[in-house]
Amino acid sequence: MSKGEQTKTAILGEASELASRVGLGGLTIGTLASAASLSKSGLYAHFMSKESLQVEVLRYARDLFTDNVLRPAVKAPRGEPRLRAVFEHWLAWQTSRFGGGCIFVNAASEYDDQEGPVRDELVRAERDKQESIALVIRTAVAEGHFDPDVDPALVAYELEGILLSHHYARRLMRDPRADEHARRAFERLLERCRRRSA
Template identity: 90%
Template sequence: MTKGEQTKTAILGEASELASRVGLGGLTIGTLATATRLSKSGLYAHFASKESLQVEVLQFARDLFTDNVLRPAVRAPRGEPRLRAFFEHWLTWQSSRFVGGCIFVNAASEFDDQEGPVRDELVRAERDKQDSIALVIRTAVVEGHFRPDVDAAQVAYELEGILLAHHHARRLMRDPRAEGHARQAFERLLEGCRAAPA
């Protein structure tokens, strides 16, 4: 990695933290310049516009999600253990990766009705994540951990709902029971998927 690439990676790290606190819409070349004590002209050398900055921050955060959630989960045994690992790492991501909460959840609320590259990047990241979860669930079916008639897309949808509810309860409601509720809901979801004992 060149010095310029290292600098840009460091800037994107700062920018993603800032976006978690002020929102992706509040992330501008100006606010980033203030936070990093870098000149606007220096930042424009890395990012041509506010929009390109926002897209690159999402791509950077997506790489972090892959490194912190997906890759560790894939190291777990196939099937239900891998889905459990995915859930655990995802819960940790939501609880501690960014000071201001999950950047994707926050940005989805901001950009759900807007058209353009930022929303497109959010949708792409969400679809890829859902596809990854569904693949893990289908593998659990193949391994015999879940019933053959389990709808992987539906289970992935419900798992997303659990994590979104956890984020809402923890961040907005400041409910100390948020993690416990999420874990209980996850166990119920798994119970509904399991194959009946022989």
């Protein structure tokens, strides 16, 4: 990685943390320059516009999610153990990755009805995540851990619902039992998915 790429990666790390606190819409070249003690002109050389910066931050965060949630989970055995690893890594992502909470959850409420490249990137990241999780669930079916009638897309949807509920319970409600409730809901989801003995 060149020095310029290293600098840009460091800037994106700072920008993602800032976006988690002020919202993706609040992330501008000016606010980033101020927070990172960098010149606006230097940041313009990297990003050219606020929109370009926001799209790059989402790509950076998507890569972080992959590196911190999906890739480590692949080390677990195929099937249910791997889905359990995805859940645990995702829960850890939500509780420790960004000071202001999950950047994707925050951005979704900002950009759900704003057409354009930022929303397109957010949708792309969400689809990729859902497809990756559905693949893990299909593998659990193929391994015989889950019932053949399980709908992988629906289970991925339900899993995201548990983690969204956890995000709100933990961050908005400051519920000390948020992690416990998320884990109990996940165990119930697994129980419904498991292959029934004949």
